[in-house]
Amino acid sequence: MSKKELTVSLEKYLKAKIKASKREAKIRHKATALALSVNKEVIEARLVNLNELRKEVVDDRVKLVGKDIYYAHIDAERKSTDDILKRLTIMETRSVTWSAALVVFFIIVQIVLRIFHI
Numbered sequence: 874m875s876k877k878e879l880t881v882s883l884e885k886y887l888k889a890k891i892k893a894s895k896r897e898a899k900i901r902h903k904a905t906a907l908a909l910s911v912n913k914e915v916i917e918a919r920l921v922n923l924n925e926l927r928k929e930v931v932d933d934r935v936k937l938v939g940k941d942i943y944y945a946h947i948d949a950e951r952k953s954t955d956d957i958l959k960r961l962t963i964m965e966t967r968s969v970t971w972s973a974a975l976v977v978f979f980i981i982v983q984i985v986l987r988i989f990h991i
Contacts, residue, residue, distance in 0.1 A: 938946075
């Protein structure tokens with residue numbers, strides 16, 4: 874074999890290697906681009922879901938009542954209930970008092986009736 878034949882075959886060999894490397898790099902580049910595209914779609918879908926969740930949270934937050942308003946309402950209800958219970962207690966006390974007064978009155982009437990034999 875001559876030197877020229879070795880040089881030509883070495884040159885062909887290197888060109889083939891470079892061509893194969895370029896082909897591999899191109900395939901890797903396409904695969905990476907495809908993976909990035911798929912990841913981008915996944916991330917965009919997640920972002921859409923997160924935006925919907927954020928909107929739901931904001932809508933729910935509007936429906937909720939703050940602690941200060943809640944406790945003020947509870948205190949007002951408690952005062953109202955206490956007032957009603959006070960009134961009820963007063964009414965029961967009056968009722969018992971009137972009942973006792975009526976019993977005493979009828980006892981006195983009975984005594985008077987027995988004394989005068991009416």
